[in-house]
Amino acid sequence: MASYSNQFVQPAGMKKWGMALTAVGAVALAAGIAFLGLSKDEHDSTRFWAVLLQNSVYWLLVVNAAMFFLCATTLAWAGWTQSFRRVAEAISVVVIPFGILAFIVLMGLVFGHQHHIYHWLTPEGDKILEGKSGFLNPTFFTIWSIITIGGWIFLGWNMRRISREADDQPFTTEEGKKWIFKNTVHAAFYIVLFALTVTSSIPWLWLMSIDAHWYSTMYSWYTFASSFVAGMALIALFVIYLKNQGHLPFTTEEHLHDLGKFMFAFSVFWTYLWFSQYMLIWYANIPEETEYFKARVWGEYRGLFYLNLALNFLSPLLVLMKAGAKRNYTIVSFMAILIIVGHWVDFYLMVMPKPLGDHATISWFEIGIALGYVGMIIWFVGRALEKAPLVPMHHPFLKESVIHHT
Template sequence: MAIKEFFEIPKRYRTWSLALMGIGVLSVIIGFFLYGNSEHPQRFWAALLQNSVYFLLVVNASMFFLCATTLAWGSWQLTFGRVTQAISTAVIPIGIITAIILICLVTVDPHIYHWLHPDGDKILEGKAGFLNKGFFIVWTALTLIGWIVLGAKMRKLNSELDNNPPASNESAKKWLFKNTVWAAVFIVWFALTVMSTVPWLWLMSIDAHWYSTMYSWYTFASTFVAGIAVIALFVVYLKNQNYLEYTNEEHLHDLGKFMFAFSIFWTYLWFSQYMLIWYANIPEETVYFRSRIVTDHETGAYSGVFWFSFVINFLAPFLILMRRGSKRNYTTIAMMAIVILVGHWFDFYQMVFASVMKDHVTLNLFDFGVAAGFVGLIMFAVGNALTKKPLVAKNHPLMKESIIHHT
């Protein structure tokens, strides 16, 4: 069987990626004149915050997946490992865009973060050591630099053996150990950022009076399952283009397991955060859900989106991906990957907008146009990255186990 080593970007693929990026740029320009210069610029900046942070965390989840499986000395994912690496390259352009947006939010101050003006507010003054402009900018910069640098290091290590096969078993073990060490470094940095401080700073601090100890894990679960969905989509696409000859339904089955399992994990966090706050019934905690659910006195402005995201992010994956056959079907996996990506995009919409603008903001072409721009950018970055290296890593000590993988 002839193996197609390198990805060649189809004309249609490139056209779609450029068109979507064009729609995104046009949407931002039109949105700026419609909303950015209005009396309520929060509408414009909230959309940029929602989309940039969501898609950044989704593509960064690919590097987390790579490092987590490397730490576990997993091998099943190696046949499509270059897809995971390619997706992680999108962290660079999206990270730069996100950095610009976040810095603008604390310098231009379109009234997204109320902690920028803590004077007279004892709660905000008490949090000023953490919630201040200097710390926000420095930690955001360090976070993004760490993701980009460590991600680049992992991609470099994973391609070292392509042209330099290990001379002996000992040299192969040394390479695996070095890979494992750098994967551990990334995981530690990921834990210090995505699993703790970054969601607090970028998202939870929009409601600066409110906090949840489960918020970072909730954000991680949402973006990680969406990240697995992106990996699955590219794997299915490449298989349809007759690439990834060593990847089969066994590997797809395991990706489906991840999508199913972390949809359940997200739901566990969703329910736990809601249930504990509801049960405690403390006003400074329940205020978060006032605009998101139906209460005894009124219907929350975002209750429809809140419950819709629960249905689409839990019930759909749970009912459809429960069957073994569904997780081994390329069409079903692709459809569910899209459902998961869209569902968690809506979840991020209510996470941001229900805190920024308590009165319901109706989604329109501006919001979907901005999202389309980021989708096009991901397609463009991943497509270019896939052309740079062989689609299957050469001389990897564990590759044989991946090829004969059976689940």
């Protein structure tokens, strides 16, 4: 174990990739403002804002999934995660810059009066939108977005602050019990906020209200499943990267196997929700409900519709079903990247059809902005990993993680 370091220092290659991809995103944004955002063409302007909305919400929910994972496993008193919990904590730090970026985009949409994306901004004469105006209005949208993003940032910071206490000195038995109880209580606060936002109201406000005449009772769970499995894939990627760099000595194939099981299980869960939502709407065949899938199954989005299923269901099902595959670094890395890309496509299909119709495309702007977010994740996670020991050596449950076996 002497060859392992418990303190991370970013390799030059990691810094270069983070900075280079972030620069790509910055160039794409600048070009997007010049050629799309300031364009007099209605479709160009709508495309600019729709791409920013899709990426800002998707990547924010993905990095926020890391703190949900930590809090859920804390409530379950799961010891197996302790050997790599600092990876999830570092990813959750990115909620701060991504939350700020998402809030700027959302306020730009609402107060920039981008009614081509949020039709509820102009409800006059539309009885359905007027009926929803108590919920879909700029004031409520803004206040709840502030509470949501601010709550995620504050409660996430608080959980990380408590976690750092395990670096100071060993706990006595009584101190360890009190500390675990404090962890559990504060994790519960976060889970309550998460339930009131990610698994209920926020997907309605930020995404489902794009199709304001349509609604689905499964939409929030569907959005959660999509972003959470991508979040687990992101954790797995950084765990593998750190292992290859000679860190995380207590993280083994057993832990990777469990991360792979999360990726596999929630891919199946996402598919269950996808099928349940689609099947009920198809079977009922009610025109105001089927319009959502008509725009996606036929026409310009048909290829992406089936690609979405292939990337997010068939690939994880066929590849990650075997136990050996979930213990293989190369396979898990490949599938993690595939899942992250696949659910980016999923969010693309959530956002684009209504505001852009047949004018949607995946070109330099869409790819450039996505790569910019990837670069920022690499940059911010690398910096966060440097600020604390990679393993909380005095955590009362660390031994459980060290002897973890599946």
